[in-house]
Amino acid sequence: MTPINRIKLLPTSTIREALRIIDKGAMQIAIVVDENDRLLGTLTDGDIRRGLLNNLNLDDQVESIVFKTPTVARLTDSKEEILQKALTKKLRQMPVVDEENRVIGIRAIEELVRPHRKPNKVILMVGGLGTRLRPLTEETPKPMLKVGNKPILQTIVETFAQYGFTDIVMCVNYKSDVIRNHFGDGSAFGVNIEYLLEEERMGTAGALSLLSPVPDEPFFVMNGDLLTNANFGHLLDYHTDQDATATMCVREYDFQVPYGVVNVEENRILSIVEKPVHKFFVSAGIYMLSPKALERIPKNRFYDMPTLFETLIAEGEKTISFPIREYWLDIGRMEEYERANVEYHEFF
Known part of the structure; x- marks a missing residue:
């Protein structure tokens, strides 16, 4: 842009x-x-x-x-x-x-x-065990489960490549050989892929302490079990324009109370609201970080992304949200996996 x-x-x-x-x-x-x-x-x-x-x-x-x-x-x-x-x-x-x-x-x-290749790295967290999707994940890591006749992770890689982001690092652990055998060096998919092996599980941010060399441009971090057609180019532009240290993609989540809610002051009923809907923003598992955010991540220990954001907020760093209104699905349970296969060709 x-x-x-x-x-x-x-x-x-x-x-x-x-x-x-x-x-x-x-x-x-x-x-x-x-x-x-x-x-x-x-x-x-x-x-x-x-x-x-x-x-x-x-x-x-x-x-x-x-x-x-x-x-x-x-x-x-x-x-x-x-x-x-x-x-x-x-x-x-x-x-x-x-x-x-x-x-x-x-x-x-x-x-x-015809997007130009961009220097910003894409860090994909693909080492999870996928226990809630067993028995499907007993031999296959969750990001490699097929949705729309291709692995979830392949759709993620291809989507980033469409926006010119082709420098990809995959943080692997469970069944990493399945991922390596499918993607190789990434050349077959028009990207360059490096692998970062987590010897022990390090959380959604801990593995970033292993990056070498440290990125000198803002970079993406994304969970490898998500399906989304979010505009990654706009995410980068927004993060850069706001001069943010860390940007978290968020998704609106609605929760309806299944009862009439009674608002009470002492013993007096002030109002009754029938089955109200409460709206929240939840983390979408996609982040944009500036290189200086890495300075807050401890070496060789478990550290998750919410903790990183809490640290940055406490230190007065600029942390912002980027709302995703495009298609987005976290494939963590069997019903979500089945839904993804039903909806895939409508959105991709």
Whole structure:
């Protein structure tokens, strides 16, 4: 995603300034924002030409010729959703905005079709025993169970590769030979794979202390038993734009109380709410960490990701959430495995 610093304008900017930006920029577009970077509209060469035909001059403000209803991508939009919007409107680029309509960057559609390889490592935690899925996992590690006629882990690898993230480290333990034999060095899948053997179980963060060399770019950490079509490119952009130390992907979870809830003060009934629904955010098992987060992980001991986040929060580091609204399923039990096989071809 391209930053907008060089192509953004205020509504009080002149048409002359807009022309200069459009002519110099490879995107051939200008983004018009307010003082808080909230999107007001876009400008192209065509918009300017129409303004000049309506007797505007180069020193007039752009406010009157801004296209105020541009098609935008949200941070949580999947690659497929962005491409569909672009194809429908015949767009070559699209502003990407956050939940408050602030412009985070601009997405070139061509890059989605042919993503560039990116340097950010992907650390996949694939050493679990999968005890709740026995007997399926007695000979096969859980990430290698087939969903949609391919291992869960293969879908994860292929999804990251679609976004240009091809430098992958697999933290292995249980039945690691099954994983190694299937993926090898990753070349058959268009990626490069290294393996990190956990001699003892080290938790969802402990194995990160074994990384060598230490990544010098923000990196992904993901559990190897998840199915999701989340936009990993947007996750990286969001983490970087927010200058965060750690980003946790979260998923909304609804819980309905099966009874009427009585709100009481002392012995007086204030209200009765019938079967209320409570909404929570839960960890989605996908994280983005900056290299300095590794400094908090102790060597050679069990350490999980919630503990890492609690440590970072206590030390005042910036820890943020990234909501996933795309398809997401944690395959931990037999009913979830069966559901994944039913839903796979609808979403992948």
